[in-house]
Amino acid sequence: MKALCQTVVAFFLAAQGVFAAERPNLIFILTDDVGYGDVGCYGATHVKTPNIDRLAKEGTKFTDAHATASVCTPTRYAFMTGRYAWRQPGTGIAAGNAPALIKPGTVTVPSLLKQAGYATGLVGKWHLGLGEGPTDFNGEIKPGPLELGFDYAFFIPATGDRVPCVFVENHRVFGYDPADPIQVSYGKKIGDEPTGKDPEVKLKIRPGPGHFDTVVNGVSRIGFMTGGKAARWVDEDIADTLTTRAVQFIESHQKGPFFLYLATHDIHEPMVPHPRFRGTSDCGWRGDVIHQLDWTVGQVLATLDRLKLTGNTLVIFTSDNGGAIKNTYDDGTNPLHARQKPNAGLRDFKGSLYEGGHRIPFIARWPEHIPAGRVSTQLIAHVDVLATVAALTGQKLPAEAGPDSFNVLPAWLGLKTDTPARDHLVLQNNGQRPLALRQGQWVLIETGAQSRNGTKAAPGYELYNLADDPAELHNVAEAQPERIKRMSEELERLRTAGRSRP
Numbered sequence: 001m002k003a004l005c006q007t008v009v010a011f012f013l014a015a016q017g018v019f020a021a022e023r024p025n026l027i028f029i030l031t032d033d034v035g036y037g038d039v040g041c042y043g044a045t046h047v048k049t050p051n052i053d054r055l056a057k058e059g060t061k062f063t064d065a066h067a068t069a070s071v072c073t074p075t076r077y078a079f080m081t082g083r084y085a086w087r088q089p090g091t092g093i094a095a096g097n098a099p100a101l102i103k104p105g106t107v108t109v110p111s112l113l114k115q116a117g118y119a120t121g122l123v124g125k126w127h128l129g130l131g132e133g134p135t136d137f138n139g140e141i142k143p144g145p146l147e148l149g150f151d152y153a154f155f156i157p158a159t160g161d162r163v164p165c166v167f168v169e170n171h172r173v174f175g176y177d178p179a180d181p182i183q184v185s186y187g188k189k190i191g192d193e194p195t196g197k198d199p200e201v202k203l204k205i206r207p208g209p210g211h212f213d214t215v216v217n218g219v220s221r222i223g224f225m226t227g228g229k230a231a232r233w234v235d236e237d238i239a240d241t242l243t244t245r246a247v248q249f250i251e252s253h254q255k256g257p258f259f260l261y262l263a264t265h266d267i268h269e270p271m272v273p274h275p276r277f278r279g280t281s282d283c284g285w286r287g288d289v290i291h292q293l294d295w296t297v298g299q300v301l302a303t304l305d306r307l308k309l310t311g312n313t314l315v316i317f318t319s320d321n322g323g324a325i326k327n328t329y330d331d332g333t334n335p336l337h338a339r340q341k342p343n344a345g346l347r348d349f350k351g352s353l354y355e356g357g358h359r360i361p362f363i364a365r366w367p368e369h370i371p372a373g374r375v376s377t378q379l380i381a382h383v384d385v386l387a388t389v390a391a392l393t394g395q396k397l398p399a400e401a402g403p404d405s406f407n408v409l410p411a412w413l414g415l416k417t418d419t420p421a422r423d424h425l426v427l428q429n430n431g432q433r434p435l436a437l438r439q440g441q442w443v444l445i446e447t448g449a450q451s452r453n454g455t456k457a458a459p460g461y462e463l464y465n466l467a468d469d470p471a472e473l474h475n476v477a478e479a480q481p482e483r484i485k486r487m488s489e490e491l492e493r494l495r496t497a498g499r500s501r502p
């Protein structure tokens with residue numbers, strides 16, 4: 001049996017050249033704050049996601065895939081670089097005027113694909129810092145995505161709930177008016193004007209907890225941006241704008257090969273659905289923006305169908321961290337949001353080291369090579385995309401690149417191998433500590449300075465057996481001192497080793 005598996009692996013390695021010659025298009029759809037249970041094919045019943053479900057029907061759905069962190073910036077850093085973000089201080093949730101967190105010259109997913117002859121585009125949320133910091137949005141804004149391998153970029157600098165509330169196209173604010181210069185603050189308030197243009201959303205302004213002291217739908221932007229009035233986005237139009245840009249990028253590069261990194265704003269706060277989606281779910285605006293997200297995915301798939309690109313385009317659908325429910329809405333829909341359980345019974349939410357913080361939907365569709373309608377239980381993570389894409393395009397990663405990125409192409413393709421794609425994975429929340437170590441069915445979680453959604457505990461460890469206890473209800477640390485010792489020592493070794501890639 002072992003010999004047979006090795007034969008399969010050998011065949012696979014030989015086949016990599018074939019894949020490189022095929023040069024499939026790649027669309028990586030990284031959604032925001034969509035939890036493990038937030039789409040129909042992962043069990044959601046209060047929202048309808050026929051387009052995302054179509055991807056699962058025509059591709060492979062992974063049940064043990066993880067964002068490498070439980071919040072935005074470190075997950076995106078790990079995806080782009082193949083390196084755990086906790087290895088670099090300052091990669092926690094970035095301010096909207098933070099400096100570029102990835103140094104130009106770093107080997108990234110887009111730079112690797114560009115080297116293989118791909119046209120590379122970013123449409124959507126960036127949140128990895130820009131320029132030297134604090135970013136000046138009134139001139140040429142760099143370094144940024146274009147200095148890291150993208151040929152084209154149309155993006156939200158940070159997130160929808162952070163200033164500046166403008167899009168950047170390549171190196172400039174889109175729609176910039178030099179007569180109305182932009183100023184943003186991540187300290188003192190510099191005004192009291194709302195940042196968006198949405199009349200309905202303004203009605204929902206109320207004081208409350210947030211990053212600062214005033215919020216829109218739980219979101220703190222008011223008073224921290226002045227100028228750039230003509231360039232400001234309309235929250236309810238963001239999905240339409242990004243979808244249009246994504247479709248245009250595919251159309252412009254249909255001769256291929258192309259790589260589109262579509263980082264949706266949905267379903268991050270402030271969760272303002274376009275009016276045509278409002279009330280379409282029975283769980284408030286949170287459900288409605290899931291419908292809006294599904295529409296975006298549908299537009300992308302319809303474009304591939306129309307241009308006859310479906311067969312040789314690898315589409316990945318995933319999320320940057322687990323889901324969350326926030327009761328900060330003034331639109332009367334708070335009680336409805338919780339009808340849709342974001343993480344399908346996994347413990348905790350976005351911002352946590354428990355499974356609800358980082359286990360996410362991950363679907364891969366490539367009709368010519370990935371099995372349809374299959375479910376994979378392989379352990380994989382976003383940090384693996386770099387090494388996997390290198391294998392897909394027949395490139396050897398330089399020794400210093402992607403130090404934590406594993407080639408999981410056999411798992412994506414549903415090939416049988418005699419070892420799992422990954423034998424371990426390190427997970428983080430927002431900073432250098434605490435971390436969690438996954439090994440097989442076991443997960444060791446450092447406690448102490450716990451996640452923002454987690455409970456505080458004395459420094460130590462929790463241990464869960466995910467095979468018996470996927471909801472992490474039973475901490476078995478006390479009964480397993482030997483395992484705690486082995487795993488905690490291994491975590492320390494990984495922490496100091498600087499790399500984990502074989």
Ligand code: CA
Nearest residue numbers: 032033072320
């Ligand atoms: Ca997120």
